[in-house]
Amino acid sequence: MKTFEYASPNSLKDALGLLSDTWGETEILAGGTDLLTSIKQDVTAPRLVVSLKEVKGLSGIDSKGGNLSIGATTKLKDLIANEDVQKHFPGLVTAAKNIGSAQIINAGTVAGDLLQRPRCWYFRNGFGLFGMAGGKELVPDGDNRYHAIFGNGGKAKFVNPSSLAPLLIALGAGIDVQGPKKERSVKAADFFSTPKTESEREYALQANEIVTGISIPLSGKKNGIYEVRHRLGLDWPMVAAAVAFDESGGRIRNASVVLGHVAPTPWVAERATAVLNGQSRKAGAQAAGNAAAQGATPLSKNAYKVSQVKVAVRRAIEAV
Amino acid sequence: MSAMENDQAPWDMSRRGFLKGVGTGAVATGLMQGATDAEAASALRSGKPVGPGAVPITLNVNGTHRWLNAEPSVTLLDALRNRLDTTGCKKVCDRGTCGACTVMLDGDVVYSCSVLAIEAQGRKIVTAEGLGTPEAMSAVQESFVENDALQCGFCTPGFVVATTAFVRDHPNATLEEVREGMGGNLCRCGTYVGITKVAYDLAKKGDA
Structure with a gap:
C-alpha cells in the first residue's frame, strides 16, 4: 500500500479543515472496508487520510421530528440491532445484513455503504471509471456481465454498489452534508450522479464535504428489498429491488420502486411505480416487475439481468 | 520487538522526564528518536497529520501492550505479523474477503487487513494465540x-x-x-x- 499522512481529528470542524477541495488528494476513513482496499488497488492514492473515529456526534440512531436520524459513522451492526430501525424499516435491516460477513458488518458504516466506489473490475484493475485503454472503451466488447442495463448510454457503464441507497431513495430519505461553510440536506434521490470525467465521483458531494447522517421520514410505509445473487452465500447482488408503499383496503398507494446494481446510480423505476399504485399486492407484483424491466438497454453479456429485474421487483413486493 | 513490561510506552513520558531518565550522557540518536516519538504521539492525539513516515504505535495484543514504529499506512494485519511476530492471523486475499486475517477488536470480529494499525490503538486485539495454547486450548x-x-x-x-x-x-x-x-x-x-x-x-x- 502506498504511504500517506494520517490524522484523527477530534471535531467535525477540524476534520473539514483538513480536507482538500480536490477529489483524491485527501480521503475520509470510517470503517475502512472499502477505502483500504481501494488504496491497495491504486484506485486512489491520497496524500492524507482523515479518520472520523474521534469525531463526536457522527454515530448513533435517534428519532426526532418525525424522522429517524442515523449518524454517518453508525456501524452496520448497530443499524441492524436497532429496535426503531427493525420496527419501521425492516427492508433496511435486510439490506444491511446482506452487505457482508460479520467482519464487514462490524467494521462498515452506513455512510460508507453510500460512498463506496464501484466494484467494476475494469475500474478496480487500473482502467479508470470508464474502463478505458488506448482511448478505447473496454466495457462494450469486454466482460460486461455485471455492468449496467440502464443509464449506460454514456461512458459510465459500472453499477452503483450501495446496498442501502435504493431503499433510502424509496423511503424519501435525506442525506445530511456538512461543508467548510454550510450545512445542507440532499434528497437521497438526488445524491447519486453519473460522472462524466474521471476526476468526478459518483455522488453530489464536494471533496471537502462530509456526510454527517441520514434522515428517514417515519411515514409508516411498508418496505422491503430483494437481492438476486449467484449463490446464497455472501456475494454482490446482480440485481436488487427496493420497494416502499402504503396499503389500505388491500390496495397499494404512494408506491416507490428503486433498483440497485443495474445502473451507474440507484435506478428509480418510475413505470413500476405507476403500475403498482391502486393495485392489490398480488396483482401488482408481477406487473410492476415487468414494467420495471421496460426500457432496459443491456450490453453484450448482461441481458440476463433484465429478467432478474422482473423477479427482484416481484419478490420484493411479495416479501414486504 | 519486545513486549512492554508495563502499560507506559516510551513516548508517553514527558520530554523532560525522558531527558532526565536517559541522563546527560545519552547517545544523541536515542535522545532525538525519543523526542520525535513524543512529538508524533502528541500531534496524533491533537488531531494533526502524522506520517507518512513511521510513527509510534501502541497496541494491546492478547492482553499485552506492544509498541512499534510503523507508517500510518501499515495495516493491523501487517503490524501483527511482521512487526510483532503474532503470526496466527494470515495474509491471504488482503482485501477483506477470505477471513484468514480475522481478529477480534474489542470483542467484534474484523478483517485485520482492512484496519490500520494506527486505528487499533486503545482497543483490545485478540488473535487465535490469545484464545488458548496447545497445552490449554479453548x-x-x-x-x-x-x-x-x-x-x-x-x-x-x-x-x-x-x-x-x-x-x-x-x-x-x-x-x-x-x-x-x-x-x-x-x-x-x-x-x-x-x-x-x-x-x-x-x-x-x-x-x-
Whole structure:
C-alpha cells in the first residue's frame, strides 16, 4: 500500500479543515472496508487520510421530528440491532445484513455503504471509471456481465454498489452534508450522479464535504428489498429491488420502486411505480416487475439481468 | 520487538522526564528518536497529520501492550505479523474477503487487513494465540481438533477466532444460521463440514 499522512481529528470542524477541495488528494476513513482496499488497488492514492473515529456526534440512531436520524459513522451492526430501525424499516435491516460477513458488518458504516466506489473490475484493475485503454472503451466488447442495463448510454457503464441507497431513495430519505461553510440536506434521490470525467465521483458531494447522517421520514410505509445473487452465500447482488408503499383496503398507494446494481446510480423505476399504485399486492407484483424491466438497454453479456429485474421487483413486493 | 513490561510506552513520558531518565550522557540518536516519538504521539492525539513516515504505535495484543514504529499506512494485519511476530492471523486475499486475517477488536470480529494499525490503538486485539495454547486450548480450539475441522490449517486461526465470536453471539444457532454467520471465512480445502459441526455443537452447548 502506498504511504500517506494520517490524522484523527477530534471535531467535525477540524476534520473539514483538513480536507482538500480536490477529489483524491485527501480521503475520509470510517470503517475502512472499502477505502483500504481501494488504496491497495491504486484506485486512489491520497496524500492524507482523515479518520472520523474521534469525531463526536457522527454515530448513533435517534428519532426526532418525525424522522429517524442515523449518524454517518453508525456501524452496520448497530443499524441492524436497532429496535426503531427493525420496527419501521425492516427492508433496511435486510439490506444491511446482506452487505457482508460479520467482519464487514462490524467494521462498515452506513455512510460508507453510500460512498463506496464501484466494484467494476475494469475500474478496480487500473482502467479508470470508464474502463478505458488506448482511448478505447473496454466495457462494450469486454466482460460486461455485471455492468449496467440502464443509464449506460454514456461512458459510465459500472453499477452503483450501495446496498442501502435504493431503499433510502424509496423511503424519501435525506442525506445530511456538512461543508467548510454550510450545512445542507440532499434528497437521497438526488445524491447519486453519473460522472462524466474521471476526476468526478459518483455522488453530489464536494471533496471537502462530509456526510454527517441520514434522515428517514417515519411515514409508516411498508418496505422491503430483494437481492438476486449467484449463490446464497455472501456475494454482490446482480440485481436488487427496493420497494416502499402504503396499503389500505388491500390496495397499494404512494408506491416507490428503486433498483440497485443495474445502473451507474440507484435506478428509480418510475413505470413500476405507476403500475403498482391502486393495485392489490398480488396483482401488482408481477406487473410492476415487468414494467420495471421496460426500457432496459443491456450490453453484450448482461441481458440476463433484465429478467432478474422482473423477479427482484416481484419478490420484493411479495416479501414486504 | 519486545513486549512492554508495563502499560507506559516510551513516548508517553514527558520530554523532560525522558531527558532526565536517559541522563546527560545519552547517545544523541536515542535522545532525538525519543523526542520525535513524543512529538508524533502528541500531534496524533491533537488531531494533526502524522506520517507518512513511521510513527509510534501502541497496541494491546492478547492482553499485552506492544509498541512499534510503523507508517500510518501499515495495516493491523501487517503490524501483527511482521512487526510483532503474532503470526496466527494470515495474509491471504488482503482485501477483506477470505477471513484468514480475522481478529477480534474489542470483542467484534474484523478483517485485520482492512484496519490500520494506527486505528487499533486503545482497543483490545485478540488473535487465535490469545484464545488458548496447545497445552490449554479453548473449547473452540479443542473442538476443531476433535472434529478434524482442518486440513492444511492455513485458514484455521481465522476460523477459530470467527467461530469463537459466533458461538458467543448465537446460542442455539440453527445450521442455517451457522452457515450464514460463518460466511466471512473461506477454506480452500473444503473442511466446512467439520467447522460447521464445531460451531453448531458449541452453540448448542453454550460453553465456548
